[in-house]
Amino acid sequence: MGVNVTDPALQRIVDRVQSAQAANAQLCIRGGGTKDFYGEVPQGEWLDTTVLEGISSYEPTELVITARCGTLLADVEAALAENGQCLPFEPPRFAPGGTLGGMVAAGLAGPARAAVGSVRDFVLGATLLNGRSEVLSFGGQVMKNVAGYDVSRLLVGSLGTLGVILEVSLKVLPVAPATATLRFRMSEATALARLNEWAGQPLPINASAWWSGTLMLRLRGAHAAVEAAVRSLGGERISPALADPFWSGLRDQRDDFFLHAHEAVEAGQALWRLSVPPTTPPLGLPGEQMVEWGGGQRWLLSDAPVGQVRNAMIQAGGHAILFRAQDKSTGVFAPLRSPLDRIHRELKKAFDPAGLFNPGRMYPGL
Incomplete structure (x- = not known):
């Protein structure tokens, strides 16, 4: 894989980066802007990536699609849908205009994450513009091309702090032939116990969500497997509508x-x-909670002190991200401990030595 280095749209991005280098300026990489709320407050002059758009190649029989960073996520999913395929990790579409590059940079996945894997699990290769204005390609378009340290997957969730993601190759999957949704009335503790019990059984559970006394369960797979699970699990079957x-x-x-x-x-x-960890019992934190991913992801809406939330996560063996808030002065991501902090900073130095891209979007100095 690899973008055409003579492409005028790519050249405009390269020129913009070189100008920023010369002026000792900093750049905020931005596609559709649908995830501006995520992470620390964006800083620097806008670097528009929507100029570099389009599906570079798509081989339905090979289950691989390659597209440039500014390609609308909606366009990618439409092309896949025409061939009965999808991005199974269900990347969130917070608003119209989201791009493929932003999807990879944010690394966020939807309800099916626990069953099918994360964004990172489906990235086969990527092309990056680093802080030295070098166009670098990593990985490829088939799994066997991935050897050694897989830099393309390192870019997932990096929030643009390592460089401009120019192009990405993704593994895709066929849409499941059958889907069913069941609803159960139960407490959070009972829902967590059931989810962990079901996780040890050969059930086609694709997604789950508990909130306010109701557990929703989505089954996906072969018709026979889904129907057998419906009969086995009980609950109230909800119409697709x-x-x-x-x-x-x-x-x-x-x-x-x-x-x-x-x-x-x-x-x-x-x-x-x-x-x-999915087996973690109810956290007992003040506020409202929604439980996803079989218990592994929990959304908390609360005015609890930051220290209380982060300490609860340390005790549970997990971590907390301040996803949406008016005040982010306490930090969005859990503080890094050594040696992770050193690794992050060394990676930033290797890819973006002058600190051009998305300064402070994750952590101070990164």
Whole structure:
């Protein structure tokens, strides 16, 4: 893989980076801007990546698609849908205009993450413009090309701090032939116990969500497997007309919980994204919670002190991200300990020695 280095759109981006180097300026890499809220407050002059767009290649029979960074996520998914394929990790679409580069840089996945894997698991290769204005390619378009340290996957979740992601190759999957959604009324503790019990069984569980006394469970796979699981698990089967909008709203954070959360954040509360071992019991933190990923991801809407939330995560063996908040002065991501802090800073120095890209978007100095 690799973008055409003579492409005028790419040359405009390279020229912009070289101008910033000469002026000792800093750049904020930005595609559709749909994730500006995520991470620390963006800083630097805008570097527009939407000029570099288009699907470079797509081989449905090979289950691989390659596209440039400014390509709309909606366009990628539309092309896949025409061939009965999808991005199975369900990247959130917080608003229209999200791009493929932004999807990879943020590294966020939707309801199916625990069942199918993360964004990182589906990245086969990437082309990057580093802080020295060098165009570098990593990985390839097939899994066997990945050997040694896989830099392309390192870019996932880096929030643009290592360079401009120019092009990405992704593994895709066929849409499952059958889907069913079940609803159960139960407490958080009971839901967690059931989810962990079911995780040890050969069930086609694709997604789960618990909130306010209700557990929603999505099954996906072969028709026979899904129907057998429906009979085995019980619960109330929800029609696709109601279930599909629920899962889509959960993926894009437009369902009732997140709509309420957005209003509460405007009023001064914080929305935390908590990552814990799935077997962790109810956390007992003040506020409202939604539980996803079989118990592994928990959303907390609360006005609890930052220290209380972070200490609870340390005790649970997890970590907390301040996902949405009016005040981010306490830091968005959990503080890094040595040697992770040193590794992050050395990587930043190797890819972006002058600190051009997305300064401080993750941590001070990164």
